[in-house]
Amino acid sequence: MNAVAKPVFNKKAITDIRHDWSREEILALFTQPFSDLMFQAQTVHRANFDPNQVQVSTLCSIKTGACPEDCAYCPQSARYDTGLEKEKLMAVQAVIDEAKAAKASGATRFCMGAAWRSPKGRDMGYVTDMVKGVKGLGLETCMTLGMLKSEQAEQLADAGLDYYNHNLDTSPEYYGDVITTRTYSDRLETLDNVRNAGMKVCCGGIVGMGEEESDRAGLLQQLANMKEHPESVPVNMLVKVEGTPMADQADLDPFDFIRTIAVARIIMPKSHVRLSAGREEMNEQMQAMAYLAGANSIFYGEKLLTTPNPEASKDMLLFKRLGIHQESYEIHMDEKEQAAALVKSLAAEQESIKNDKFFYTA
Ligand code: SAM
Ligand code: DTB
Ligand code: SF4
16 A cells, blocks of 8 residues: 655745755655655745746847857857858847837747857947847846856846846756856856846756756756855756757656756745746647646747747647736836936947848857
């Protein structure tokens, strides 16, 4: 006869924010029976969030391809022939137009990504204008531009950037098998600079890159043991792109992906956990299971940065079938400030080349 499962959590444990997780404790969460793990994740999720609410972000690649870094998963690295057409930095107005369209289709956060190792001095004025213009539309803003110095983080924070995305990608031990052109501690330094500048941190990683379960535990351990948990934790399933060194990587067991979401939910109870890249290859049942495991954020819109994502209408239909509603966002900027932000970004646009979606080779 089966023993009755003992309740694992007391009331305090489900809302407790801890920063002292050991690898063994995290691995013990991973390796327990699937049903027990899902029950714990649901318990934590329901104690901290509306379980039927999901935050919706749209991505925009403001500068595509020709990146000098060697991230083995990435279609935008100049080192791999992925057939991707490189593009110049988008013009400020073109970014604002895309943000307007994203807002009209229901997104509340607009995430701008650039295929850079780090932004250069001459880029900063343009990206800060993008932040101001997008914020002026009443959207939350997020950027991912590579490594940031503390002054650059401050400039972005001053422009009103809400979130900065910079992923640790994997465990410290597996990291060297994936990227050699920047170190784990470089990444931690950028994350410190973002936090010290007062922005919210969006930091997660990729699973399905040939790593072990212990590496997935190691990534989550790094995130949960930061001084403050990242407000947003994207869990990406590797998108295998022809031409990258990871194109032929073996598939990860889908349950191991769901387990990663569930453990992230348990050890970072108040963070938004994002069911991030890889949804195009997931069926609806798997996505529903990810929501059950505690995912409460997605990228919404037909494209991620360079690879496809499910159509917005399909996501809306799935939300309807599951009884999920979108998290709303209200901007607390007074109207004058909004108008000034828009005027400033439009003025910068006048200086850039006219009638061109792109600006300069960055
Ligand atoms: N260049 C900047 C950087 O790396 O910090 C920002 C853009 S980069 C494309 C943002 C993140 O996208 C990466 O850190 C990685 O986690 C994720 N990513 C890139 N290619 C991916 C892929 N093929 N599958 C899943 N996630 C991917
Ligand atoms: C994140 O963690 N995932 C997003 C976002 N942050 C920038 C990017 C996913 C990229 C997937 C591959 C591509 O479309 O190029
Ligand atoms: Fe460049 Fe970012 Fe891609 Fe790495 S992940 S190659 S830094 S765009």
